[in-house]
Amino acid sequence: MFLTKKxxxxxxxxxxxxxxxxxxxxxxxAVFNSMGINENFLLILGIIVYLLCVLIIFxxxxxxxxxxxxxxxxxxxxxxxxxxxxxxxxxxxxNADDLVIKKLSVDVLRVxxxxxxxxxxxxxxxxxxxxxxxVASDKKQNLAKLLKSSLLFxxxxxxxxxxxxxxxxxxxLNIVCSGLVDVILKxxxxxxxxxxxxxxxxxxxxxxxxxxxxxxxxxxxSNYWLGExxxxxxxxxxxxxxxxxxxNFGGETAIKTSAIxxxxxxx
Numbered sequence: 001m002f003l004t005k006k007x008x009x010x011x012x013x014x015x016x017x018x019x020x021x022x023x024x025x026x027x028x029x030a031v032f033n034s035m036g037i038n039e040n041f042l043l044i045l046g047i048i049v050y051l052l053c054v055l056i057i058f059x060x061x062x063x064x065x066x067x068x069x070x071x072x073x074x075x076x077x078x079x080x081x082x083x084x085x086x087x088x089x090x091x092x093x094x095n096a097d098d099l100v101i102k103k104l105s106v107d108v109l110r111v112x113x114x115x116x117x118x119x120x121x122x123x124x125x126x127x128x129x130x131x132x133x134x135v136a137s138d139k140k141q142n143l144a145k146l147l148k149s150s151l152l153f154x155x156x157x158x159x160x161x162x163x164x165x166x167x168x169x170x171x172x173l174n175i176v177c178s179g180l181v182d183v184i185l186k187x188x189x190x191x192x193x194x195x196x197x198x199x200x201x202x203x204x205x206x207x208x209x210x211x212x213x214x215x216x217x218x219x220x221x222s223n224y225w226l227g228e229x230x231x232x233x234x235x236x237x238x239x240x241x242x243x244x245x246x247x248n249f250g251g252e253t254a255i256k257t258s259a260i261x262x263x264x265x266x267x
Contacts, residue, residue: 001061001062001065001066001101001102001103001104001105001108002065002066002069002093002094002096002099002101002102002103002108003061003064003065003099003100003101004064004093004096004098004099004100005098005099005100006098007060007064007065007100008064008100008101010060010064011056011057011060011061011064014056014060015053015056015057015060018049018050018052018053018056019049019050019053021049022045022046022047022048022049022050022052022053023046024046025042025043025045025046025049026042026043026046026047028042029042029043029046061101065101066105066107066108069089069090069093069108069111070107070108070111072086072089073086073090073108073111073112073114073115074111076089076115077111077114077115077118077217078114078215078216078217079215079216080251081118081216081217081220081249081250081251081252081253082251082252083114083115083116083118083119083252083253084115084119084252085252086111086112086115087112087115087116087119090108090111090112090115103135104131104134104135105135106132106135106136106137106140106143106144109128109129109131109132109135110132110147112128113125113128113129113132113147113151114217116128117151118217118253118254118255119253119254120254120255120258122155125151126148126151126155129144129147129148129151130148132144132147132148133145133148139174142168142171142173142174142177143176143177143180145164145167145168146165146168146177146180146181146184147180148164149161149164149165149168149184149188150180150183150184150188152164153165153184153188153189153191153192154188154191154192156192158192158193161188161189161192162189165181165184165189168181169181183202186198186199186201186202187199187202187203187225190202191225191228191229196229196232196233199225199229200226200229200230203222203223203225203226203229204222204226206218206219206222207219207222207223207226216249216251219245219249220245220246220249220250220251220253220255221255223242223243223245223246224242224243224246224255224258224259226238226239226242227239227240227241227242227243227246227259227262230242231262231266236266239262239266240263240266243259243262243263243266244259244263245259246258246259247259247260247263
């Protein structure tokens with residue numbers, strides 16, 4: 001969560017405005033009540049608006065400090081495939097001098113992690129996932145460690161990935177982590193172990209999935225993995241098809257660059 005002084009003032013001004021409105025409503029109720037006029041709705045209105053003051057502070061803190069950045073990340077990274085643009089905004093905000101609150105958030109770090117990975121910036125991707133592990137609550141520790149395991153498998157550090165992955169599987173996992181374990185088993189770990197058929201089936205299912213429908217990142221990553229799978233299986237025509245998709249629709253990612261290089265190499 002990165003809350004700037006400007007955002008803090010915005011929240012404070014809004015809370016003060018609601019506080020003044022609530023005070024006016026209760027003051028009018030008191031005046032009418034002293035005159036023997038029953039206007040209890042003013043009292044109720046004032047109490048409700050006082051409560052809204054508290055909600056505005058908490059909601060505003062989340063929206064300004066974290067929500068906007070996450071929404072921007074989803075837009076730039078997942079929809080427009082512009083990870084570098086998000087990283088510039090993220091690092092500028094992270095290093096800003098006028099921060100009232102500077103607290104790393106797992107949700108924000110996860111978006112940054114995806115962006116660094118799409119840029120093939122392995123050093124910053126691993127540093128970011130380590131930050132996630134350090135700041136994650138007990139409930140999110142396993143999620144952060146699974147994401148690190150996934151990265152390590154995809155970066156070829158299979159021994160470290162396997163140790164971490166097996167350690168997490170021994171623990172009681174929630175639905176989200178159980179789902180991520182299944183993804184790793186069928187994708188990153190399967191590829192690392194040379195089990196290309198399992199990975200092929202998984203990524204083909206992603207591309208044909210109706211719900212939830214794969215977004216641009218899902219499509220891009222699965223097409224690239226399939227390109228690599230078919231290249232290793234020496235099915236050149238299928239490999240070209242999937243690499244071509246990445247070259248055409250890879251946006252501003254390292255995957256697009258890599259796919260173009262793969263096509264040139266094959267040709």
